[in-house]
Amino acid sequence: MLESIKKYAKPFDSINDLDPLIESIGDAKYVLLGESSHGTSEFYTLRAELTKRLIVEKGFSFIAVEGDWPSCQNINRYIKNIGSPNRNENEVLQTFNRWPTWMWANEEIYELVKWLKNFNQQSKKTNKVGFYGLDVYSLWESMDEIIKYLDRTGNSGLKEARTAFSCFEPYNRNNESYAVSAGYLSENCIKEALELLTVIRKNKWKYDDDDENSLNMEVNSLVTVNAEEYYRTMVLSDSKSWNMRDIHMVEALNAVMKFYGDDAKVIIWEHNTHVGDARATDMKNAGMVNVGQLIRQQNYPEDVYIVGFGTHSGTVIASTEWGVDYLVTNVPAAQPGSWEDLMHKAGARNQYLLFTDENREKFSKTVGHRAIGVVYRPEQEQYGNYVPSIMSSRYDGFIFVDKTHALHPLAKESLVH
Template sequence: MGTLTENLVFARGAKPLIKAIKKYAKPFETVADLEPLIAAIGDAKIVLLGESSHGTSEFYTLRAELSKRLIKEKGFSFIAVEGDWPSCQSINRYIKEFNQSPHDVKEVLEDFNRWPTWMWANQEIIGLIDWLKEYNQHNTRAQKVGFYGLDVYSLWESMDEIIRYLEKTNSPSLKEAKKAFSCFEPFNRNHESYAVSAGYLSKDCTKDALDLLASIRKNKWKFDDDQESSLNMEVNAIVTANAEEYYRTMVNSDSKSWNVRDQHMVEALNSVRRFYGDDAKVIIWEHNTHVGDARATDMKDEGMVNVGQLVREKNGAENVFIVGFGTYSGTVIASTEWGVDFQIMKVPPAQFGSWESLMHKTGAVNKYLLFTDQNRHEFTTTIGHRAIGVVYRPEYEHFGNYVPSSMGHRYDGFIFFDQTNALHPLVLENILV
């Protein structure tokens, strides 16, 4: 990721970018002002909506409004997010009113008890969830919109889901599930312990996890689909297999484990798409680092891929529309270290020479850009593009929070908030790290 020195270098080529931003950027206040962006999405089957932090209120709120428009006006089938599959299934069951689903949305969000809980257990998401539930009440079962998590971290929770269902149904896959569970059990639900054992000592559960996935896929047609059991079991088994690989590789290679994670998210996405059928249309909510095409960043030099790149390559750029989000300054929810309590932090003004600083320089207002075949060439200069994670130290931002990017190739559109505010998290007990 870019340093302050690199951003100063980028700034020397900023004049053409400033000119292009002034020419093409349009101000907006509400989602109604984004009609040209919605029109530009056209018939794309996959729309990716990014964020430059996991703790900014405006990103969640506007993505929710855009998602509602896409669902109502363009018939999108489901939302897939950077969240754990089992926790997001609680939302999916709630909005589809499956049996034994809680009746209160805040009770549903209590299932997001893995740190960083604020990513989905927040006030901003509640309005979208309730809207989805009400929307689904006016549609047939086949037309109901879903909500799914694509991430890889829920190894233990996914195995719990598998064992619980297979025991209840006395499934032929129960033997493989219990064998996999017994292999992981000595690590006491601690992924770091498993990572050390598998990565350094070569004591792993790879074969058991893959055998479980193969068995689930072989027998999934036997599972009751009234409440999407076949899909639920398949993706939980995919999580088990890919999480095993992710934790096994993370101790030796950041780039390889990154690729395992993003390839997993695409594999999980494809399973949901197959479940919905050939005409399925999906909205994806993830961080810019996952949705913005990695080939247009320095990630490419490290051999890293991401969701945006993979879905463009697989489905054709004409069927995919990627929207990045960013901000110049404000406040954000984040933590200073992994697993510690969140804070409301100040987001300092974007670094001189960065993409966000140029967007601000051309007018301190909210604005959006569309990158088209006619103007992409005007946005090919490599420039630092801010990325804030769940762990954030504003005072050290110049050491690595800017990703060198060719913005016109990384995205199809970009939404910029000049000033943003921190997300409003729900306070949960019994948080897992």
């Protein structure tokens, strides 16, 4: 495998060196751009530069990310000048106030939002480039958005929305409290959440306007139903709650694709563990699926292109425990025999590799592939940070940055807590 990497991997110094990758993407409608951590500057900047090229050169319609729908709507409204958007990029990113804030409230995203705003202002297209969050965590915020809209407009569904909200209200916006009650005590809000989704879908045409309220209502009601199931299953089964989360992200994505029409094309930003096809990892044995697998299964092969990202060493933003402040943490040299170690040994430089019919077989052996989460303890990474993967089945291309640097979060004092 090392010799094959030496043969097929190509060095790159700038985004212009990635022309062959852009060409390889071809006419794909779904381009999934991964990351091996949520706290690495180069992953964000490279994805941003690739995204700009895909929008300009191939007419991509929108970006969909591993973020909450309501918070990402603030970016979407700002770059499209919908309604009364925030006045500047900093105000927009202040709305990402839930831990881990650094995932989206960072300097790298600040620059991309600025570019998107300018691009849309200059574009003559009716459908401006959008920015949407696909994640399932915003249960309370999504219900707030639904009630706020229905209260203001007097549209159908307000009664069902208030009934659902009343059911969830005793848990004081605490996801864990609801999870324990629903998972162990069978005291849940399934019925109320489903009734809300049903009435929203039935009356969706009434919400249709230039402010995208029809789409906004549909996805927020989807979040309500799927978040309920996610939290209900999380205390009983890691694999079921994982599957619920990724299935939801694809459902939300499909709703946005339908909203944009038959010619829609999307760029998806998520962690490698979500975009890299689960069937090429040990997740398959655990009965787990992910976004990359589901999108491949739902579409023609030529319509989907998945790019993984990784590094050999450097620094990263992460926390030692869930919910605590982030640290700039050293990423140790990749473990011997891992994919990142092989890439480094093939040439201690930035390089990319395209998996094609010519070479896929040469990368068909299982190898450890590093994944760093928002919680990261480098001294313990040998116990669970390397995912056994068949790289040429998991991805269509791979971008390797030999030495990476920590993401640049916006100053804490500029964020709302």
